[in-house]
Amino acid sequence: MKHRFRILALLALGVLALGALVVAAACGGGDGDGDGNGAGGDLDAIAKARGLTPEDMKHALQQFVPPGKYDDYVMISSGGHSGQVFVIGMPSMRILKVIAAFTPEPWQGFGYGADWGDTVLEQGNPTTPAGTDLTWGDTHHPAISETGGEYDGRYIYINDRANGRVAMIDMRDFRVKQVLAVPNIQTSHGGMFVTPNSEYVHVSSKFPMPWPAGSYADVNEYKEKYRGASAWLKIDQETGRINLDESFEIEIPPYTQDLADAGKLASEGWGFIGSFNTEMATGGDAEGGEPLEAGASKNNFDFLHAINWKKAEGVIAAGKFEEMNGVKVIRLQTAIDEGLLYLIPEPKSPHGADVDPSGKYIVVGGKLDPNVTIYSFDKMQAAIEAKDFEGTDPFGVPILKFDSVMAGQVEVGAGPLHTQFDSKGHGYTSMFLASAIAKFTLGEDVVTTDEEPFKLIETIPVHYNIGHLATAEGDTVSPDDNYMVALNKWSIDRYAPIGPLHPQNFQLIDLKGGEGPLELIADMPIGIGEPHYTQIMKADKLKALEVYPPGTDALTMTTDPQAIEAGGERVERNGNTVEVWMSAQRSHFTPDILRVKEGNTVKLHITNVEQTRDATHGFAIADYNIQASLEPGETSDFEFVADKPGAYNFYCTEFCSALHLEMAGWFLVEPAAAAALR
Ligand code: K7E
Ligand code: CUA
Numbered sequence: 001m002k003h004r005f006r007i008l009a010l011l012a013l014g015v016l017a018l019g020a021l022v023v024a025a026a027c028g029g030g031d032g033d034g035d036g037n038g039a040g041g042d043l044d045a046i047a048k049a050r051g052l053t054p055e056d057m058k059h060a061l062q063q064f065v066p067p068g069k070y071d072d073y074v075m076i077s078s079g080g081h082s083g084q085v086f087v088i089g090m091p092s093m094r095i096l097k098v099i100a101a102f103t104p105e106p107w108q109g110f111g112y113g114a115d116w117g118d119t120v121l122e123q124g125n126p127t128t129p130a131g132t133d134l135t136w137g138d139t140h141h142p143a144i145s146e147t148g149g150e151y152d153g154r155y156i157y158i159n160d161r162a163n164g165r166v167a168m169i170d171m172r173d174f175r176v177k178q179v180l181a182v183p184n185i186q187t188s189h190g191g192m193f194v195t196p197n198s199e200y201v202h203v204s205s206k207f208p209m210p211w212p213a214g215s216y217a218d219v220n221e222y223k224e225k226y227r228g229a230s231a232w233l234k235i236d237q238e239t240g241r242i243n244l245d246e247s248f249e250i251e252i253p254p255y256t257q258d259l260a261d262a263g264k265l266a267s268e269g270w271g272f273i274g275s276f277n278t279e280m281a282t283g284g285d286a287e288g289g290e291p292l293e294a295g296a297s298k299n300n301f302d303f304l305h306a307i308n309w310k311k312a313e314g315v316i317a318a319g320k321f322e323e324m325n326g327v328k329v330i331r332l333q334t335a336i337d338e339g340l341l342y343l344i345p346e347p348k349s350p351h352g353a354d355v356d357p358s359g360k361y362i363v364v365g366g367k368l369d370p371n372v373t374i375y376s377f378d379k380m381q382a383a384i385e386a387k388d389f390e391g392t393d394p395f396g397v398p399i400l401k402f403d404s405v406m407a408g409q410v411e412v413g414a415g416p417l418h419t420q421f422d423s424k425g426h427g428y429t430s431m432f433l434a435s436a437i438a439k440f441t442l443g444e445d446v447v448t449t450d451e452e453p454f455k456l457i458e459t460i461p462v463h464y465n466i467g468h469l470a471t472a473e474g475d476t477v478s479p480d481d482n483y484m485v486a487l488n489k490w491s492i493d494r495y496a497p498i499g500p501l502h503p504q505n506f507q508l509i510d511l512k513g514g515e516g517p518l519e520l521i522a523d524m525p526i527g528i529g530e531p532h533y534t535q536i537m538k539a540d541k542l543k544a545l546e547v548y549p550p551g552t553d554a555l556t557m558t559t560d561p562q563a564i565e566a567g568g569e570r571v572e573r574n575g576n577t578v579e580v581w582m583s584a585q586r587s588h589f590t591p592d593i594l595r596v597k598e599g600n601t602v603k604l605h606i607t608n609v610e611q612t613r614d615a616t617h618g619f620a621i622a623d624y625n626i627q628a629s630l631e632p633g634e635t636s637d638f639e640f641v642a643d644k645p646g647a648y649n650f651y652c653t654e655f656c657s658a659l660h661l662e663m664a665g666w667f668l669v670e671p672a673a674a675a676a677l678r
Pocket of ligand 1 (some may be wrong): 190259417
């Protein structure tokens, strides 16, 4: 008790200290006479005691969000191989929510008996090989739905790098509503984006697979039999769900398609996908061949794929497709004949492919090239118009000439990966090998310089080995120019040693209105999974529900047919089935005794009949692996067989009220033998 009081006192002190900092800043840094009177004196004492420099104090102020106040932004971050998605407030860098996407997660009752999560997970199982229940994923690239090229706060899409699936999260309740196994794609990586008006969410394959999907071919038939796909998944505007009937795919060559981005404004209607391994290496290092990575890194150029999706819609409408595994597929030859697909040389094992806010430039980072290469969309269009090709690839896809479409290159440093932008005409590129971010000018429209259109301005070190980076509103047509977050893969010595597995490290960076110089504000350890990418949205675009309308089924977001109001509780027995309509309300379940017989099928419908903000209950049954989150207004449905006889306690798993510990009951499963005796 004493210990707890001390912690509280320390917390209070911390809050006071920061409060004092704010006051001091507002008053121009205290009275400055160093006599210890007034806020300045307290500040100095705190800073001295804690070993903080004036710069540390400034950064603390920049990051600080007072208790009870909201952050200006929310970051929607992938959770890597945790299979989840994180919602993080920025600039405070406080985790607000961990959303289960591909991985069962008990706090949200996802995958532990309630129909919502079980249904979503089950529907996401791939059809091939049949019967495989997937219980994890590797989330990489979140994409917030957009209207007019701006994040609109409606839906989040995220891909599963491991299993080629896509999840849809509804931002009304920040729960996943759909997991879709994308046909003809086995693995996906960075090919995720939404089009500027959320017509489609795009995902492309990472490693190609034998086509048609479901067939088998040895890797020695790679070039002939393996193919990739660029999938344009149609978004239902009402529900956010992907409608496969109105979606289409384009067959693409068996390169390893990687990061992708949507054209916007000047380039709206197009999509761009980088690739590597145009060598089509397949490994074989233990069979007398070359390791995969060596074979895949020989060519000086790989291919950026430019895809005209607007035109592809017309090709689909004209019926020039084949139905393959439940989706319309434009075959590669058709894509070539119809002018849907062009290849553009990109230097040395490229990774990121990012479209700038104006849509005029596509910036590519080559992992083994110290330059970022900037392509001009206008030049691309002119080259396509003039049929200014250097030839075709082995599959007949036209290749544009590098020199005709390149707008410029900037030598940034070792290992450039991803690029983000501000609204002042700057690009910011992460460099994995250099553990740094480079800032450069981007073209003729640059506000801050009238010299060379593409020029390195500065670099800033990050800690360490950065993957992605993200600017606030960074993938929209109008990025904000205040914050950037570096998503670092390694943290090495940044945190207390907690074993060989280290957290990833997010670092908050001040963009200073795009004027620079870049300044590191804060570190944030991510102690779960490996975030790859994040999008940062203005918090005032959030339109989440405070409570569900009474009796809502979280899966359909409509009234659950089994919802009840208080007083409507009942039990019906029908042959071997026991059906229960239960309510949850502080601090009781009604009914609180459930009597069934061993072998009965139990159908349980629980409605949280409360409409009070944050009045969430849980429902868990011992030894039955059942756990649900019953959020205010929600109805959850369960169906299971009472196959274990015994007296099982069930209880509310959320500390909802003073008598929360009493919010419990009994699930009595009478043994079949005992029942027979009577
Ligand atoms: Cu570069 Cu999966 Cu976007 Cu990681 S990817 S870094
Ligand atoms: Cu309801 Cu605890």
